[in-house]
Amino acid sequence: MSQHNWPQWLPLRSDLRNLSPYGAPQIPSLARLNTNENPYPPSAKLVSAISKRVDEVAGTLNRYPDRDVVELRAELATFLNNRSGTSMSYDNIWAANGSNEVIQSLFLAFGGEGALGFTPSYSMHPLIAQVTQTSWINGNRNSDFSLNVALASAQIREIKPKLVFVTTPNNPTGTSVPLSDIKELAKVSAEVGGLLVVDEAYAEFSREPSAITLLNALPNLVVIRTMSKAFAFAGARVGYLAADKEVISALQLVRLPYHLGAVTQAIALVALEHQSELLANVEILVADRDRLALQLQQLGATVIPSSANFLLFTVPDSKQIWQSLLDQGVLIRDVGLSGYLRVTIGNAAENESFVMALAKSLGGKI
Numbered sequence: 001m002s003q004h005n006w007p008q009w010l011p012l013r014s015d016l017r018n019l020s021p022y023g024a025p026q027i028p029s030l031a032r033l034n035t036n037e038n039p040y041p042p043s044a045k046l047v048s049a050i051s052k053r054v055d056e057v058a059g060t061l062n063r064y065p066d067r068d069v070v071e072l073r074a075e076l077a078t079f080l081n082n083r084s085g086t087s088m089s090y091d092n093i094w095a096a097n098g099s100n101e102v103i104q105s106l107f108l109a110f111g112g113e114g115a116l117g118f119t120p121s122y123s124m125h126p127l128i129a130q131v132t133q134t135s136w137i138n139g140n141r142n143s144d145f146s147l148n149v150a151l152a153s154a155q156i157r158e159i160k161p162k163l164v165f166v167t168t169p170n171n172p173t174g175t176s177v178p179l180s181d182i183k184e185l186a187k188v189s190a191e192v193g194g195l196l197v198v199d200e201a202y203a204e205f206s207r208e209p210s211a212i213t214l215l216n217a218l219p220n221l222v223v224i225r226t227m228s229k230a231f232a233f234a235g236a237r238v239g240y241l242a243a244d245k246e247v248i249s250a251l252q253l254v255r256l257p258y259h260l261g262a263v264t265q266a267i268a269l270v271a272l273e274h275q276s277e278l279l280a281n282v283e284i285l286v287a288d289r290d291r292l293a294l295q296l297q298q299l300g301a302t303v304i305p306s307s308a309n310f311l312l313f314t315v316p317d318s319k320q321i322w323q324s325l326l327d328q329g330v331l332i333r334d335v336g337l338s339g340y341l342r343v344t345i346g347n348a349a350e351n352e353s354f355v356m357a358l359a360k361s362l363g364g365k366i
C-alpha cells in the first residue's frame with residue numbers, strides 16, 4: 001500500500017504518520033484463500049436460528065446491551081471447560097469484537113513498558129502495540145520457524161517485557177508450540193513480572209492440548225481464542241480470552257462501555273448452541289489440509305508442518321506466483337516472507353482451483 005500524504009493541518013500523532021492501515025486485499029475472486037476464514041457458511045438451520053434470535057433482540061435495541069456480557073462469557077467458559085476439562089467460570093473469560101479487540105485491550109491495560117513476540121508471527125500484534133504506544137521487540141525463531149525456548153527465555157530475561165506473545169498454532173507458519181514450552185515461557189515471564197499471552201486463534205485445528213489446561217497453575221498466563229476460524233463466525237466479530245480473574249478485572253478498566261452489541265452477544269450464543277454442527281467442519285478442513293500439503297509436495301514445494309487451517313509453502317518467486325494465481329482467480333497471501341506463500345484451506349472446489357492454478361503458474365517446476 002502506498003504511503004498516505006497527510007495534510008499539514010491534521011494533528012495526527014507523529015508516530016502514526018508512517019503507518020498503513022491493515023490491508024489484506026478483499027478482491028472478489030473464484031477462490032478467496034487469503035485470510036484464514038472458514039469456507040463453510042452457516043447451514044440453513046443455523047441461519048434461521050440466528051434470524052429468530054435477532055428478531056427477539058430487535059425489540060430491545062432501545063436499551064444498551066449487557067455491559068459485562070455475562071451470559072456469553074459463561075457459555076464460553078462452559079465450551080472451554082468441556083473441551084479442556086477445566087472448571088472456569090464467566091469471570092475467567094473476557095469477550096470482545098474479535099480477538100483483535102481482545103489484543104488491543106491487553107495492550108491498553110498491560111502494554112506500556114514493552115512487549116516481545118517471535119517473528120514471523122501474527123502481524124497485528126506489533127501493529128496494535130504501535131497504535132497503543134507500546135514498544136515492541138521482535139524476538140527470533142529457529143530457521144525452520146519452530147520456537148527456540150532457550151533463546152526465547154534468554155530474550156525475556158534480558159528485555160523484561162510486560163507482555164510476551166506466543167501464537168500457537170502460529171500464523172503464518174502453522175507450527176505449534178508444545179505445552180511444556182508454554183509452561184516454561186510462562187514461568188520465565190513471571191520472573192520478570194510479565195504476562196505470557198498465548199494466541200490460540202487456530203487451536204481447534206490442532207492436536208496439541210490447549211494452554212487453557214495450564215491456567216490454574218500459572219496466573220500470569222492469558223489464552224486468546226476466537227469464533228472467527230473454527231466456528232466459521234468471522235463476520236460476527238467475536239473473540240475472547242481465558243485468564244485469571246484479576247486479569248479480567250484489569251481489562252474492565254480499559255474496555256469501552258457497552259463494547260459488545262446486543263445482536264453480537266445474542267448470535268454468538270446461537271453459534272455456541274450449534275457448536276457440534278459448526279465444529280464438525282473442522283475435521284473436514286484438517287483432512288483437506290493434510291491432503292493439500294501432499295499435493296503441494298508433489299508439485300515440488302516444501303510445506304511447513306501445519307496444525308492450523310492454512311499452509312505455508314515455498315515458491316521460486318512469491319510476488320510473481322501470487323500475481324499469477326490472482327490472474328487465475330485464486331487469491332492467497334503473500335505474508336512478506338521471501339520465497340513463501342500462505343494458502344488458507346478452502347472447500348473442495350477452491351482447493352482444486354488453487355492446485356490447478358499453482359501447477360499452471362509454476363509451469364510444472366518449483
Ligand SMILES: Cc1ncc(COP(=O)(O)O)c(C=O)c1O
Nearest residue numbers: 098099100122171201226228239
Ligand atoms: C493469530 C491470530 N490471532 C488473532 C486473529 C484475529 O482474529 P479475529 O479478530 O477475527 O478474532 C487472527 C486472524 O487472522 C490471527 O491469525
